[in-house]
Amino acid sequence: xxxxxxxxxxxxxxxxxxxxxxxxxxxxxxxxxxxxxxxxxxxxxxxxxxxxxxxxxxxxxxxxxxxxxxxxxxxxxxxxxx
Numbered sequence: 001x002x003x004x005x006x007x008x009x010x011x012x013x014x015x016x017x018x019x020x021x022x023x024x025x026x027x028x029x030x031x032x033x034x035x036x037x038x039x040x041x042x043x044x045x046x047x048x049x050x051x052x053x054x055x056x057x058x059x060x061x062x063x064x065x066x067x068x069x070x071x072x073x074x075x076x077x078x079x080x081x082x
Contacts, residue, residue: 003034010061011040011079013052020056027059040079041066 006026010019019037026035039049039061053060067078 001032003032006033006035007038008035009038009040009079011042011067011075016052016056016058020058023058036063037061038063038065040075041068042075 008019008023010016023035023037026033037059041049041064052058065079065082067075067082069075070078
């Protein structure tokens with residue numbers, strides 16, 4: 001059986017809270033889904049990002065784009081480039 005590939009891209013704080021229960025449910029069905037988490041790195045404070053993962057029971061992201069700070073336009077452009 002081919003697994004469905006799902007890539008979740010998360011950046012801002014509200015997105016972490018929204019995606020956490022979805023990722024948990026996907027992990028319960030690992031035989032059906034290959035789920036990957038991409039963190040845009042908009043929270044350039046590593047300690048701040050780790051708090052979200054720990055408190056929400058999320059695994060570490062599979063990829064971190066390390067976008068950092070900047071205007072909305074600059075951050076969006078960097079995410080698209082990476």
